Amino acid sequence: MGPREKELPQGILVSETHWTGRDGHGHKSGSIELRDIAGKPVLALSGVWSVPTAAALSRQIADLSLPSQGQVGIDLTQVSVMDTSGAWLIHGLMVDLKKNGAAPTLENLKEQHAPLMHLVEGAVANPDESIHSKSTSPLRLLEITGEATIAALSKGRELTNFVGMLTVSFLRAVKSPSRLRPISIVNQLELTGLRAIPIIGLLSFLIGVTLAYLMADQFRAYGLDVFTVNVLGIFVLREAGVLITAIVIAGRSGSAFTAEIGTMKVNEELDALRTLGLDPVEVLVLPRVLALVITLPFLAFWADLMGLLGGGMMTMLVLDMTPLQFVQQLKEAVNLKTFMVGLVKAPVHAYIIAVVGCFEGFKVQRSAESVGKQTTTSVVEAIFLVIVATAAFSVMFSVLGI
Known part of the structure; x- marks a missing residue:
């Protein structure tokens, strides 16, 4: 049905494009009407706005004479279904409407329909890169590298801020042990x-x-069986x-x-802690960090001990x-310094693991999927940083001649 004019109690209907009855699939259709209410043009939407009625609604919108200037309201009061x-x-x-020079505003958007509108607006504002052609040009590779670098720097800054908050909480606890x-x-x-x-042992x-087993097999070929114990002791105790x-922790x-x-x-328990005047970092993070720093050296x-026991048993069997x-050779190969060089790394590794684990926990969004994603991220980041710290310790000990 084409545009027509008629009087309505709510205002003067300037033009109307209304699809009545049902569409070809038996679904109730929607409608759109252009009204003049108190001197302001209003597009009154009603009925079903979904996939089955989309074609009919598109024709209605195409037949409609859209305002070309001023404020235009889009009234969604009578929209019963929307996908x-x-x-x-x-x-x-x-x-x-914006292209015509008008300034449209949504009016009476129902609560159940709001997420869909936000979803569409977000998709238009930030289109998914996957729908675009993926270029492997140097410019695109440079763009990807830049994005990754900025993301890494941003996360580094956030992690540094988190470490700062943890340090403040720790100093506050030292000042007031209660x-x-x-x-x-x-x-x-x-x-x-x-x-x-059990699992560590x-x-x-x-x-x-x-x-x-591997070292004994190699050293035996050169008649250097005894050095299996030396390398085993140094490698296990130092690294x-x-x-x-x-890594296991x-x-x-x-x-x-x-x-x-x-x-x-996700369960809003952190919000509840803040409401009670408690600091989540002090309540949740500090005990975990302190506990792990204490337990990891042990x-x-x-x-x-278990590594030397396993290596000793295999050495005695193979050689x-x-x-x-075995004990005498191990005593000649290692000393207290060898043991302490390995043990001094434990508190640092513990601090890294605990801080990264808690930090990623606070970055979880309010969904189960985010919990799984951040948990995976925390494990990968912690292991990566632990290995980086191990390499840094090796360089430092080499420079110091330890």
């Missing part, structure tokens, strides 16, 4: 320390066995023990920190050494 296609049509209508939460710290000591002993033992422990406890804090954010020591010979 993404309907929201897209409405957004397109607003774009057309702020410390001994029950939370003891609970985290159990979760991150005692319950990690088993992995370290098996890695010691593997290292001893392998603490590194294996840190990053996957076990670091991910747990992220998931716990992230779930609390776990690293346990890993050293026909007695336990006394």
Whole structure:
């Protein structure tokens, strides 16, 4: 039906394009009317604005004489059903009005329809790069590199701010020890320390066995069997023990920190803490960091013992050494400095793992998907930073001649 003129109680109907009845699929259709209410043009929308009615609505909009200037209201009071296609049509209508020189405004947008409109507006404002042709030109590669660099710098700045907040909370707790939460710290000591002993011991033992077997097989070809013990002791005590422990704890406890804090954010428990006047960093982060800094050195020591035990057993089996010979050779190969060089890394690794785990937990958005994403991110970042710290320690010890 084409445009027509008629009087309405609400105002004067300037023009109307109205699709009555049902469309070809049996769905109720929508309508759009241009009215003049108190001197202001208003587009009154009603009915169903969805995929089945989109074609008919597009024809109605095309037949409509749109205002070319001034404020134009788009009244959604009578819209009963709307999906993404309907929201897209409405957004397109607003774009057309703006091109004509008018200033459109949405009026009486229902609460259940608002997310769809925001979704469409966001998609237009920030189109997904995947819908565009992906170019491999140097300019595009430079753009990708720049974006990644800016994202990394931004995350580094946020992480630095988080470390600053944690430092302030720690100094505040040192000044006023009553702020410390001994029950939370003891609970985290159990979760991150005692319950990690079996898996740390088993992995370290098996890695010691593997290292001893591989080294004995190689050294034996050159008649240097005895040096298997030397290399095993130095490698386990200086590097392998603490590194294996840190990687396992990053996957076990670091991910747990992220998931716990992230779930609390999803459930709005962090907001509840702030409402009660409590600092989430002081309540949640500080006990976890302190507990992990305490437990990781002990776990690293346990890993050293189990690694040497596993390597010693394999060495004695492969090289026909007695336990006394193994101990004597190990004593000649390593000393207290070798042990301390490895152990001094443990608190640093623990601090990195705990801070990254808690930091990513606070970055969780209010969705289950975000919890999983940030948990994965925290594990990857923690392991990466632990390896970087290990490399930095190696360079520093080499420069110092340790």
